[in-house]
Amino acid sequence: GQQLNQSPQSMFIQEGEDVSMNCTSSSIFNTWLWYKQDPGEGPVLLIALYKAGELTSNGRLTAQFGITRKDSFLNISASIPSDVGIYFCAGTRQGAQKLVFGQGTRLTINP
Amino acid sequence: KAGVTQTPRYLIKTRGQQVTLSCSPISGHRSVSWYQQTPGQGLQFLFEYFSETQRNKGNFPGRFSGRQFSNSRSEMNVSTLELGDSALYLCASSAVSQETQYFGPGTRLLVL
Numbered sequence: 001g002q003q004l005n006q007s008p009q010s011m012f013i014q015e016g017e018d019v020s021m022n023c024t025s026s027s028i029f030n031t032w033l034w035y036k037q038d039p040g041e042g043p044v045l046l047i048a049l050y051k052a053g054e055l056t057s058n059g060r061l062t063a064q065f066g067i068t069r070k071d072s073f074l075n076i077s078a079s080i081p082s083d084v085g086i087y088f089c090a091g092t093r094q095g096a097q098k099l100v101f102g103q104g105t106r107l108t109i110n111p
Numbered sequence: 112k113a114g115v116t117q118t119p120r121y122l123i124k125t126r127g128q129q130v131t132l133s134c135s136p137i138s139g140h141r142s143v144s145w146y147q148q149t150p151g152q153g154l155q156f157l158f159e160y161f162s163e164t165q166r167n168k169g170n171f172p173g174r175f176s177g178r179q180f181s182n183s184r185s186e187m188n189v190s191t192l193e194l195g196d197s198a199l200y201l202c203a204s205s206a207v208s209q210e211t212q213y214f215g216p217g218t219r220l221l222v223l
Contacts, residue, residue, distance in 0.1 A: 033211060042115075042201050042214035088154065092210075098167050099144070099212060101154045 003027065006089050006102025013079060014110050021105045022073040023089035031092040032065050032072035033099075038085050046087075047074070069094075076107075084109050113138065115204050115215035123221045129190040132218045136183050136204030142166075143185040144212060145177060148199040157200075160185050189220075197222045 006023045013019060023032070031050055035043035047058050049065035049072060056063055062075045072091070076083055089102040116135045124130050136143050144167075145157040156169040160179035179185045183204075189196055199219050203212035 031211070035214070040199070040217070040219065042117075042203075042217045045211065045213055048211050090212075098156065098159075103153050 003093070003100045004089055004091060004102040006105055008105060009103065010106040010108070012108045012110065015079060015081060017079055019076040019079055019083070019107060020073060021087060021089075022071060023091070023102045024071040025091070025093075026070065028069045028094040029072075029091040030069075030094050031099075032063070033090040034061075034063050034072070034074045035088045035090065036085050037088065037104075043088055079107075079109055081109055081111060083107060115202060115213055117200075117202050117215040117218050119218060120216065121219045121221075123223065124192050125223050126192055126194060128192050129188065130192060130220060132187045132189075132200055132202075132220075134185045134187070134202030134204075134215060136185070136202075137213055140204035140206050140213075141183055142205045142207065142210070142212075143179055143183065144203045144205075145185070145187050146201040146203065147171070148201055148217070149197075154201070157187065192222045194222050196220065 004023050004025050033048050034046045037043040047056050047063040052069045053067050054065040060077045086104045086106050088104045090099050118133045142161045144159040147155045158177050159167040163179045174190045177187045199217045201217045203214045205212045
């Protein structure tokens with residue numbers, strides 16, 4: 001089963017709005033990853049975070065590795081129609097060798 | 112560098128049959144992980160292979176098996192297919208075991 005709590009589960013926004021989603025866990029993580037999945041395709045890696053407090057951007061996307069190492073957030077600025085999809089967080093728990101995934105956030109954009 | 116490739120992309124089988132899916136990782140990657148994705152269950156981890164050895168296994172029945180070859184290519188086999196096996200099967204590769212993973216496009220399996 002999944003060990004990451006990802007929220008919100010879905011978002012309905014207007015084009016141009018900013019988006020924020022996050023993942024939390026009761027466990028400490030060594031790595032946080034954010035993926036985007038389009039329908040019928042495999043998840044595509046957006047941002048990878050490896051250090052507590054790390055803040056990384058990829059175009060309009062910004063993600064941060066929480067200072068407690070138990071959470072991470074992803075922000076999307078000025079959303080556009082191609083941002084539609086499902087966003088997954090994933091991480092590797094301290095002491096484990098398995099990548100665990102959040103339940104996903106489904107983003108819908110009204111033009 | 113070419114990405115992760117999976118074949119076939121789409122497959123239709125009937126109950127009781129078996130199926131083999133193939134995954135070629137990114138060149139130089141030695142770890143291959145397999146996932147099952149369904150609308151109701153999300154991404155479920157099947158197993159991981161690293162240097163031809165199974166390192167991690169999820170909670171799936173023995174009908175699901177896999178292997179990895181010396182060139183890091185991996186195959187997944189499902190025997191005695193059931194309707195509930197209909198899903199998108201994803202393969203992901205990483206340079207080091209369970210590190211940053213890169214996914215392939217998936218194989219969509221439909222069991223009738």
